[in-house]
Amino acid sequence: MIYLDHCATTPMSRPALEAYVQTAESFYGNEQSLHDHGDYARQLVRHCQAELASVINGEASGIFFTSGGSDSNISAILSLAYGNQARGKHIITSPLEHPSVYQALEKLKTEGFEVDEADVKPNGEVSVISLEEYIRDDTILVTICHASSETGVIQPLEDIGAVVTKHGICFHTDAVQTFAKIPIDVNKACLSALSMSAHKINGPKNTGACYIAPHVSWQSIYPRVVHQQGFKPGTLDTAGIAAFATAAFHMHQQQDQLYAKWRNMQHWLLEHINNDHAVLIGDKNKRLPHHLSLRLHGYEGQWVMLHCNRQGIAISAGSACKASYTDPPKSLLAMGLTAEEAHGLFRISFGIDTTDDDLNALAYTLNQCVPSVKPSL
Incomplete structure (x- = not known):
């Protein structure tokens, strides 16, 4: 996995x-x-x-x-x-x-x-x-x-x-x-x-x-x-x-090298997921290099997490220490997101062993969630 x-x-x-x-x-x-x-x-x-x-x-x-x-x-x-x-x-x-x-x-x-x-x-x-x-x-x-x-x-x-x-x-x-x-x-x-x-x-x-x-x-x-x-x-x-x-x-000791590696991974992933469908939550630059907080239009974060899990990829639908996922994250509400938008939160976080192949698999899996566009008659 x-x-x-x-x-x-x-x-x-x-x-x-x-x-x-x-x-x-x-x-x-x-x-x-x-x-x-x-x-x-x-x-x-x-x-x-x-x-x-x-x-x-x-x-x-x-x-x-x-x-x-x-x-x-x-x-x-x-x-x-x-x-x-x-x-x-x-x-x-x-x-x-x-x-x-x-x-x-x-x-x-x-x-x-x-x-x-x-x-x-x-x-x-x-x-x-x-x-x-x-x-x-x-x-x-x-x-x-x-x-x-x-x-x-x-x-x-x-x-x-x-x-x-x-x-x-x-x-x-x-x-x-x-x-x-x-x-x-x-x-x-x-x-x-x-x-x-x-x-x-x-x-x-x-x-x-x-x-x-x-x-x-x-x-x-x-x-x-x-x-x-x-x-x-x-x-x-x-x-x-x-x-x-x-x-x-x-x-x-590895802080500088990991920072550069993770930043590159962040940028690559944001460029390779459907930006008409995926939305970054929070500042793009003033953020942890190994962390991405996202939502997909029309999907709850927990659904995205479970979909990725079925494809053999472990991500998060929020803090693992929250008592319940039923309440929208107050951090996102404080930023001005609606309750529905806040419920869409899912989190991706890289580690020292994360590879480019891992990101390729994730991008493919997330892009599978994009609704099909029917051709015009």
Whole structure:
């Protein structure tokens, strides 16, 4: 089967698998233990923290390990909100976020926090002007994704960071879809925190990390926890962490080559599908290089996904973490699409092993969906 759903998850790479096995065999000690086996594991974890931090130009001491991207988002948002609530309880986000962001914010709403969503431009970018208009004296946190998993549009983090910093507000971004794939500098973007996940970059599932800048105030959501400076309880999965850092290193090393390859694939596919029938959703240029969000006139995205699946091609009808496909994606409604148009969303996402033959097969399959034109009498 041709796999073109790499924004949902990716297969583990050979280097990541080897790192996992070697670590599980040789560094099985609990990194909290005081004996030598514990110290070996602890030193390896510290090395992995430094490796991951280097990808985002952050500090190793700001890396905290989690069970994945959703856990990173929820843990970061709650920790920052609780750590800064003495200054206020107002948070700003967008309609473009991952479900885990809304889950954290819904919990905070039950605790007296207020949440506003900034407007979105028709091209899928958050309006920085709208975001700034929502800022109040009691605003303590802004959380905006680096790129939406549904639209693939890259957000203007540096512009947002400049505004947020001017007002002394914490700034978190969900970088699960972008980490190691496109450049990100936490200092240039004035980011307080960033979420990342291993299984989006050919690492293991159930492994992720959250970066919180060492100078930022945060409060643990777990009482009396000693692990990871109190950030999260539980013995660290050293093997998973090593595989994560290895996957990040290799993805980051290939970043420029993969960017060029994926951009070419994007352009080729857009040129070879029926443009009278297929519509690109979101900005054509300010988007992830490996991601295409499309709709076909007259078809629901889930139908297109199932049609491709019958032809041996795996694509997506939206975020794999959505509770239901019955509701149209709010990100697309915020961009001005109708509910019917939003239901047409399907997503194609390339990986490191995607080939030209894969794209040829996909273009042929999508073009099969174009209604036949009856000849005039």
